[in-house]
Amino acid sequence: MKENGQDISQALSITPPDVTEKKLKVRKPYLGLFFLGVFFFMVIFADLISPYDPFASDLSKGTLPPSWQEGGTAAHLLGTDFLGRDQLSRIIHGSRMSLVVSVGCILIYGTIGIILGLISGFFGGKTDMFIMRLSDIWQSVPGLIVILLLVSVIGASAKTVIISIGITGWPQFARVVRGECLSLKERDFVRLARVAGCSNFQIMASHIFPNIINTLLVLSTIQIAGIIVLSATLSFLGLGTQPPSCDWGLMLAEGRQYITYAWWLVTFPGIAIAITVIGFNLTGDWLREILDPKQMLR
Amino acid sequence: MKVYLLKRFAFAFFTMFVVITIVFFLYRSGEADPAHIMLPPDATPKDHEILTKNFGLDKPLIIQYFSFLKNAARGDFGKSFRYNESAAKVLFQRFPASLQLGVAAFLFSAIVGLAIGILSAVHRDGWVDRVGRVIALGGMSIPSFWLAVMLMLFFGVTLGWLPVSGRGEGGLLDTLRHMILPAFCLSTYPIALITRLSRSSMIDALKSDYVVMARIKGVPEFYVNIVHAFKNASITLITIMVPMFVYMILGSVVIETIFSWPGIGRLVIEATFARDYPVVQIFILLITFLITTAYIVADVLYAVVDPRIRFQ
């Protein structure tokens, strides 16, 4: 029903007093919030709820199937991997790695993007052109390439993933921030602040920045979804976290070698990734609808 | 328009120059010694010295850079350390496989994505729209490498219907059979993106007055949707789908690795692990070239569709 509001106000040439467009739509994000709830529950209480130490291997219990399948035991609900490590515990602990990596990436490129975007939008002119050209160049180099480069130069690790995704992702952030900044700059409260003698830095920090927080929240939520997929992909390819870390992508890479007889090793970590990403995506879409940043996501 | 295009090409050229420079210095600043990688484990220090000299690795970095630029200008991007052959040749030998997979996947995602997107917009909240929303969410959220592994497990291992590795040796049918799974996995994210984008831009277009006007004139609904709404919606789609096409023919590192597809994606990751710089370098150059060209092509197409740009 998202678009009905607009149709009606168009047809009536007015917005009827009690019907604002925003209130007409908004699908409730129960599923998304539930998935996110599960994810953050795992992150926070990983040590309490995981039945085993995720790193403890017991070769006598190697590659046990999930408990409901023949040969499985109730002790290991989702089975064990080739080293006899409990898969459920590893998945629960893997959530922490996903969060650390994605938040790390967002922090790095968010900072770069916000600073460059603010400068670009606020000062305009040559500075703006320079920064936007820079982001053009940056965007014409696929992120994966930078990651490949960094991996071959400084070696594969979680840190490499964070740094490389961090330095590749900023142009989109910068563009959104710049766009918001451009429109805010013309608003009265910013003009007044200028008249009142605020310095450029003060205006940016205390007048413009607080007004783009909604947009940044939405953008970050949706981008985290993408980063989780990307970082899992890198780990899967052997470019990211290294064994014996608990990382969903890495677990899939390890499980892939046993694909013909241990289906559970390639199934459950993937489900964990999928529901986390779905959670972030649904929540992000919902946030976008209720916070309504204008020019997001082409 | 001509001046504009010239400017764009100049900028594209400049971009490539910047990229190649950064890549060159980043690689050379790494600690690894290429000569060491190339030599067999039992090589003598003498061998090492000869090789270093042959590749000019003993000269100062800046000299190496200029000789690299000079050679690059002549179209010589150095020899692959691993294959001892021209890096360009190595790359272009593997390119057709990626091209084949990419074109197939792109066509599939364009057809499916546009069909779902347009139908969802035309019949909003209808069953296509509902199913399409789930597909789009799934395509955005399910990692393609995991999907690839699961499909391999199901169709390859459990059912044994489809081959899961390589490009196929035999005729057309065998090639097609080999392509189904990788092409499908490669297209899930693009399908999601195209679906979302075509749906939202079609909805925007369908809301506009010229669409109402077309209906008022008695234009049949099919033509209203295609001639009036879709033409306007396609402007947004062009700017996304042209670069998307280029990314897809440049090969997917992940999908090619999983399905052992002999394309450039897999070549590059192998080259990365083997520190075979020249191959990675020329790949990055090719990517930068194609992507910048794609943006120019998108602009030209844009002008073809939109007369307002054309007449500026």
Added chain:
Amino acid sequence: MASQKDILLQVKDLKTSFFTKKGVIKAVDGVSFTVKKGEVIGLVGESGSGKSVTSLSIMRLVPQPAGKIVSGEILFKNENLLNKSESEMRELRGNKLAMILQDPMVSLNQLLTVGYQIGETFKYHGKADGSLLTKCINILKKVKVPSPETRVNNFPFQFSGGMCQRVLIGTGIANNPELLIADEPTTALDVTIQAQILKLMKDLQKEINASIILITHDLATIAQICSKVYVMYGGRIVEKAPVKDFYHDPQHPYSEGLIKSVPVLGKRVKRLYAIEGQPPNLINPPPGCRFEPRCSKAKKVCSQKYPPEVELKKDHQVSCWLYS
């Protein structure tokens, strides 16, 4: 009343609503009127009074999926349009029934040539023989677009607003419609252009002898070309009057307010008159007269029951408790 033969369009108790999550918006709530052959009717009222929805209902193009014609009859040449299939309606649209929208700049598709957009009107009604281009050029000539032979291949952005409106009018009259609905055809234009467009419409109306429903909130426009005025308020018609009566002797307090709020040349007033208050909320409207909260002459009964339509004299009806 006019004889049955003269009547082109008869709208009977039309109700069109929008079904939203916030409630049902009764945009048109029981509208009845007739349009005779060759007659020019003015439909006035403020934004949101249901004028546009009424006209879209006649075209059966109420915005989907929220909008819906709930009940009533729309008799066009004695056939109920509401019983027609979508393909029969499509045949009528652009052919016997034509409509012109408010803003010419956005009503024309910016990506298609003007000629193509006029040509569609012929093409989809089986009138596109070999001479489609000539036909389009003739239309442009008819609406007085200069150098039509070259202009026919131009795009809308190469036209001025007034020229775009001429093109739109051209598509409207292309198939010599019997009914032309013009939804605020001059609102988006400059004042000088407005006069030209009105003159053009007047001339064309005489030429093809179509009936016109002119929707506007500009009373000056009505005075220039209409013979009858229907005043809408809150989804209903409150007064129907010949144009002279309406200007000199408006009966409904709302009509009176409208007339008073028009500045008169040469007459000095301290402040222009404005009707106080807000247009009514059309979700769950009160049972009484919609204008009652803003009416200075309101009585007790006004807020309880909707007033019936009373015929004061020939062709002049009003719905107000002052007269019944």
